[in-house]
Amino acid sequence: MTNARQRLATALRHYGMAGVLVLLCAFFSAVTVREEIPGGEEAGKRLVETDLSTLDGPARFLVFAPDSDDGRAFAAPIEHAFRKKNQPTIIFVTTPRDVRVALKKLAANGEKFDQVVAAPECANWTVFDKLTEDLPGLASAKLVQNHGTRWPIFLTRQNLLNVANQIVVVAILSAGLTFVILTGGIDLSVGSLIALAAVVSTRLVRDRLGGTEASNGALLLAALAGLALCALIGLASGAAVVRFQLPSFIATLAVMQAASGLAFILSQGQSIYEVPESSAWLGRGTGLFGLPHAVVLMLLVFAAAHILLTRTVLGRYLYAVGGNEQASRLSGVPVGRVKLFAYSACAALAGLGGIEMASQLKSGAPTYGTSYELYAIAAVVVGGTSLTGGQGNVLGTLVGALIIAVINNGMNLTGVESYTQKVVLGLVILAAVLLDRLKGRLGPSARH
Amino acid sequence: MNDPLSRRRLILGLAASLFTTTLCAADKPKAVIGISVLTLANPFFKDLADSMTAEAKAHGMTTIVTSGEFDAAKQQNQVADFIVRKVDAIVLCPCDSKAVGTTLVQANKAGIPVFTADIASLAKEGKVVGHVATDNFGGGKLAAVALIEALGGKGKVAILDHPEAESVILRTKGFNEELARQKREKGVSIEVVATLPGGAAKDRSMKATEDLLQAHPDLNGIFAINDPSALGAVAALEKAGRSGQVKIVGFDGMPEGKAAIKAGKIYADPIQFPDRIGQIAIQNIVKYLAGDDVSKETLIPTQLYRKADADKDPTLK
Structure with missing residues (x-):
């Protein structure tokens, strides 16, 4: 009996939140199932294979697709197929306005077409409603239909990448915050440090490193400067906690105010956007397997943090300090230096979050990161790290951050209005803490 | 059967697959x-x-x-x-x-x-594709007209500003230009003695107004760049026991602002029409999808709303 209870407790402790994440994904997949209309190249190819292949005789074609990456990808295989068959075709990759202009012009020239093909994205272009007016020859036009497959929007590749992309900044913050919370402290300044790092580095680029003409080396230098400043500030709040025994809540509350004020002063309350195109590399670029650089960065941060916590002496010290500070001190753990490390690493990661956000938005503004400290704390707590310190792990934090991202994304996809979104998010955090309590009650070992 | 017309069909891509549609359904x-x-x-x-x-x-x-x-x-x-x-x-x-x-x-x-x-x-x-907004510059001018009217053409006024927002910069500019014009052309003698940031919010505007009243005890009027700022100014005046002595002109026409106009606490508002802005934004989309021209920018004029309008307003009980 106790064995079963303990096993349940262990399972809950290790996989509880991951299970919640899986359940949430399953839920949002179930409620976002739609007829998935393939777009882009796939749509073009399918059209060539199915409908266009059944057409016999010399037909004249008119093809429309929206002016987008998908639109061009849609048009390409169709164009290719027609060229092979030697069928006269005109292809437009364009906007509704230009469709209208094109149709009028073709009608005026007395051109005749047998088929009009439009990309899936044009389904709601009402300009086609007037097709028969604009091209009278199409009056008896009939619609050929294809069938899509049913698939949840939530589980599309683009959406899953969105979820990951959207949580990068909060996740990086919460990785750093995990260190501080493990030592039994808290850092409220991380949100303001996002703004400060973003403003300092963009301003350096604008004023000192060549503005929109800045080289990649200059961008790196500016980013490192932002990071270093944040790390120093973290060191200062750590020193206030260690040297003067200030409660971390108060010390970092002061830093939060000061850093935010500094960001407003340095930017004069405006966004700084005179940065080069290449500055979006980190935030918007994609690399190997189409993975966004931002997501790769996040995974690297978590891998490093995980190794640090599980494989190094410093990692063990962080747990020890949070578990029992007095005992750690007596057994020779350099408590002060461990804490200094936790606060400066946390602040440096907040700075990294700021650089990331500046890159995503290609600008720095003092309003960035407002109340992000609360999201980060929520991610850490939802991930199962105890606010009293000594317990938890950084992979749990990643799961926590993903849970928050999935809930936000899922509610956006299902069209839940934003007031309700806040309530739901609050309830989730509450549920996570309750679950944490439940773990403690089920397994006596869980609370040590 | 050989008529090519009979073969003329429209393939509206795969998108149409979701719905059983014909061209004009x-x-x-x-x-x-x-x-x-x-x-x-x-x-x-x-x-x-x-x-x-x-x-x-x-x-x-x-x-x-x-x-x-x-x-x-x-x-x-x-x-x-x-x-x-x-x-x-x-x-x-x-x-x-x-x-x-x-x-x-x-x-x-x-x-x-x-x-x-x-x-x-x-x-x-x-x-x-297209932008729709209030004519903030014109609204600022109307605010000046209202404040001149409220003060009988003379006195000292202050502006509760919020220059972080582009729209507010235009309001303040319109206000100052209209005031300067009337001073030049109509012998109005109103002087702007202070322009303070009110954060476009009630709490900050209240504090700013308290400071204003200390610095300029002889203040006659305030132009607050939106309703929350105006209501903050109202609160400061009430606290100082000077309600009604300093005329306030706000901006927006929010329900709370309109109620304050009805109660005589705010003299008037150039009111915005968010419903018109919303309608035109959607109409722009309809036009775009139909392939019609969409104007790059549409400005919706504001209208002055005074106590007389508030008394007739059915939305205020």
């Missing part, structure tokens, strides 16, 4: 519009979003309403979600006029047209 697929406003905590944007939803419904379209809550990164995420949902058009009230560029480019790349309402994009990159 009534149950066409519904266009979906993704909307992200600045904040839903402000009734102006709530009205704006509601009117867009109503107007879209009238055109057989549906909306998804979200709010960036002043967070440019959050708004960017909302747009990313719209792109995944393959909406047909997006309406934004940019949370950061200058940083909205990357968000616009994202939507442009996906071929989704973006429209702005109330707040314009000042970013160098990214395409916006």
Whole structure:
């Protein structure tokens, strides 16, 4: 009996939140199932294979697709197929306005077409409603239909990448915050440090490193400067906690105010956007397997943090300090230096979050990161790290951050209005803490 | 049978697959519009979003309403979600006029047209099809007209400003230009003795007004750049026991502002019409999809709203 209870407790402790994440994904997949209309190249190819292949005789074609990456990808295989068959075709990759202009012009020239093909994205272009007016020859036009497959929007590749992309900044913050919370402290300044790092580095680029003409080396230098400043500030709040025994809540509350004020002063309350195109590399670029650089960065941060916590002496010290500070001190753990490390690493990661956000938005503004400290704390707590310190792990934090991202994304996809979104998010955090309590009650070992 | 006409058919891509449609059928697929406003905590944007939803419904379209809550990164995420949902058009009230560029480019790349309402994009990159907003410059002029009228053409006034917002810069500019013109041409002798930041919010405007009353005990009037600022000024005057002695002109026409005008606490407001802005934004989308011309910028004029209007207003009990 106790064995079963303990096993349940262990399972809950290790996989509880991951299970919640899986359940949430399953839920949002179930409620976002739609007829998935393939777009882009796939749509073009399918059209060539199915409908266009059944057409016999010399037909004249008119093809429309929206002016987008998908639109061009849609048009390409169709164009290719027609060229092979030697069928006269005109292809437009364009906007509704230009469709209208094109149709009028073709009608005026007395051109005749047998088929009009439009990309899936044009389904709601009402300009086609007037097709028969604009091209009278199409009056008896009939619609050929294809069938899509049913698939949840939530589980599309683009959406899953969105979820990951959207949580990068909060996740990086919460990785750093995990260190501080493990030592039994808290850092409220991380949100303001996002703004400060973003403003300092963009301003350096604008004023000192060549503005929109800045080289990649200059961008790196500016980013490192932002990071270093944040790390120093973290060191200062750590020193206030260690040297003067200030409660971390108060010390970092002061830093939060000061850093935010500094960001407003340095930017004069405006966004700084005179940065080069290449500055979006980190935030918007994609690399190997189409993975966004931002997501790769996040995974690297978590891998490093995980190794640090599980494989190094410093990692063990962080747990020890949070578990029992007095005992750690007596057994020779350099408590002060461990804490200094936790606060400066946390602040440096907040700075990294700021650089990331500046890159995503290609600008720095003092309003960035407002109340992000609360999201980060929520991610850490939802991930199962105890606010009293000594317990938890950084992979749990990643799961926590993903849970928050999935809930936000899922509610956006299902069209839940934003007031309700806040309530739901609050309830989730509450549920996570309750679950944490439940773990403690089920397994006596869980609370040590 | 050999008539080529009989073979003429329209393949409307795969998209039509979802719906059993013929070319002119009534149950066409519904266009979906993704909307992200600045904040839903402000009734102006709530009205704006509601009117867009109503107007879209009238055109057989549906909306998804979200709010960036002043967070440019959050708004960017909302747009990313719209792109995944393959909406047909997006309406934004940019949370950061200058940083909205990357968000616009994202939507442009996906071929989704973006429209702005109330707040314009000042970013160098990214395409916006059409912008609809209040004529803030003209509204600022009307505010000057109202304050001159309230003071009988002479006195000392102050401005509760919020120069962080582009729209407010225009209001203040309109106010100052109209005042200067009337001073020159009509012998008005009103002097602006102070321009203080009120944060466009009640609490900060109240404190700013308290400081104003200390620095200028002989103050006669205040132009507050929006209703929350005006109501903050009202609170400060009431606290100082000088209610009614200093004339206030606000801006917006929120329900709370209108009630204060009815009660005589605010002299008048140039009122905005968020419902008109919303309707025209949606009509722009309808025009765009039909291939019609959409005007790059539409400015909706404000109207002065005084106590007499408030007394007749059926929305105020």
